[in-house]
Amino acid sequence: MYFFDPHIHMAARTTDDFATMAKMDCLVVGEPAFWMGYDRSGTNSFYDYFRQLTEWEPKRAANHGIQHYAWMGINAKEAEDVGFAREVIALLPEFLDRPNVLGIGEIGLHKCTKNEVTTLLGLIDLAMAREEQMLFHTPHLEDKYLGTRMILDILRADSRVDRSRVCIDHCEEHTIRPALEEGYWAGITLYPTTKATPQRAADMIEVYGPERILVNSSADWGPSDPLAVRRFMHEMRRRRHPESLIRRIVYDNPLEFFRGSRNFRFVPPEQD
Amino acid sequence: MPIPLAATEVLDREFLTVREKLLDLAATLDRIDRAEGVVDDDRMEKIRQSLQLLIGDGPDRAQRLQRLFSLPYNEGWQADFGL
Numbered sequence: 035m036y037f038f039d040p041h042i043h044m045a046a047r048t049t050d051d052f053a054t055m056a057k058m059d060c061l062v063v064g065e066p067a068f069w070m071g072y073d074r075s076g077t078n079s080f081y082d083y084f085r086q087l088t089e090w091e092p093k094r095a096a097n098h099g100i101q102h103y104a105w106m107g108i109n110a111k112e113a114e115d116v117g118f119a120r121e122v123i124a125l126l127p128e129f130l131d132r133p134n135v136l137g138i139g140e141i142g143l144h145k146c147t148k149n150e151v152t153t154l155l156g157l158i159d160l161a162m163a164r165e166e167q168m169l170f171h172t173p174h175l176e177d178k179y180l181g182t183r184m185i186l187d188i189l190r191a192d193s194r195v196d197r198s199r200v201c202i203d204h205c206e207e208h209t210i211r212p213a214l215e216e217g218y219w220a221g222i223t224l225y226p227t228t229k230a231t232p233q234r235a236a237d238m239i240e241v242y243g244p245e246r247i248l249v250n251s252s253a254d255w256g257p258s259d260p261l262a263v264r265r266f267m268h269e270m271r272r273r274r275h276p277e278s279l280i281r282r283i284v285y286d287n288p289l290e291f292f293r294g295s296r297n298f299r300f301v302p303p304e305q306d
Numbered sequence: 307m308p309i310p311l312a313a314t315e316v317l318d319r320e321f322l323t324v325r326e327k328l329l330d331l332a333a334t335l336d337r338i339d340r341a342e343g344v345v346d347d348d349r350m351e352k353i354r355q356s357l358q359l360l361i362g363d364g365p366d367r368a369q370r371l372q373r374l375f376s377l378p379y380n381e382g383w384q385a386d387f388g389l
């Protein structure tokens with residue numbers, strides 16, 4: 035069965051990972067701009083990173099038959115310096131028109147500070163002015179509940195937001211319900227120690243159903259697994275869930291969400 | 307959406323994993339005890355509260371455990387930020 039990994043940081047992974055993912059039938063990846071493990075020293079570093087995500091990574095993926103899409107933004111960890119963040123936001127329009135870009139992401143909160151909120155409001159404004167889809171990073175660990183509620187408050191107060199074109203990512207047991215109830219897509223991230231496991235992701239789907247749920251690896255430069263979506267599929271099969279349900283979550287759902295972006299030009303495998 | 311497995315089948319599959327996780331937890335708490343000095347911080351209290359939560363009735367244990375390890379959310383945050 036083909037699958038999407040709708041949130042993975044391939045720029046931090048090797049070409050061998052692309053090859054392995056392709057062999058395991060990964061068809062499409064979504065790569066949000068994020069924190070590369072260190073703070074950048076200037077806007078040029080962001081500029082080059084955005085070029086990497088829109089020029090080099092799509093080619094590296096295509097070499098293995100994987101379709102590569104990206105999201106442009108400034109991550110919450112580097113959003114604290116509002117002036118610097120504003121300069122990075124000014125770079126985004128040029129990249130948002132590039133052919134593999136799905137929208138603005140991953141954006142959100144990290145320590146839930148006033149400055150992070152100011153930067154986030156600037157990013158949402160840009161997204162709304164350009165009718166872009168948005169992908170939200172929710173904070174880690176003890177900050178997740180607070181940060182997710184704050185993001186939902188911000189979006190609820192903005193009448194321009196079309197919730198069917200927004201994903202609240204890294205949802206866990208205590209945040210998935212509000213995200214789904216308010217009409218957003220909810221991402222579940224399979225990431226060791228700090229996020230969900232394939233087992234807990236399957237549990238959440240049994241509790242909340244498959245509608246508007248995306249499952250991703252968020253694999254990056256840390257200990258993480260670019261085949262995590264595949265492990266989730268295996269767990270669902272072990273529990274004897276039907277193939278149609280598994281396909282819905284790892285293929286139909288991300289396809290539907292990505293189709294909300296004007297730049298998404300999906301090539302189904304049968305038309306290759 | 308129900309899980310297609312019977313409760314006994316879930317337990318059969320998971321029993322050894324649960325046992326392993328509990329043993330690991332017990333050994334970790336022993337290790338903290340054996341180590342030099344005394345730990346007296348909020349994290350140990352959170353661990354104690356989690357264990358209480360686990361021996362209580364369901365449902366939603368995972369969700370409640372998550373909340374136990376979460377910072378509080380203040381509904382008036384926007385006013386505090388001057389928004």
Ligand SMILES: [Zn+2]
Binds near residue numbers: 043066252
């Ligand atoms: Zn990410």
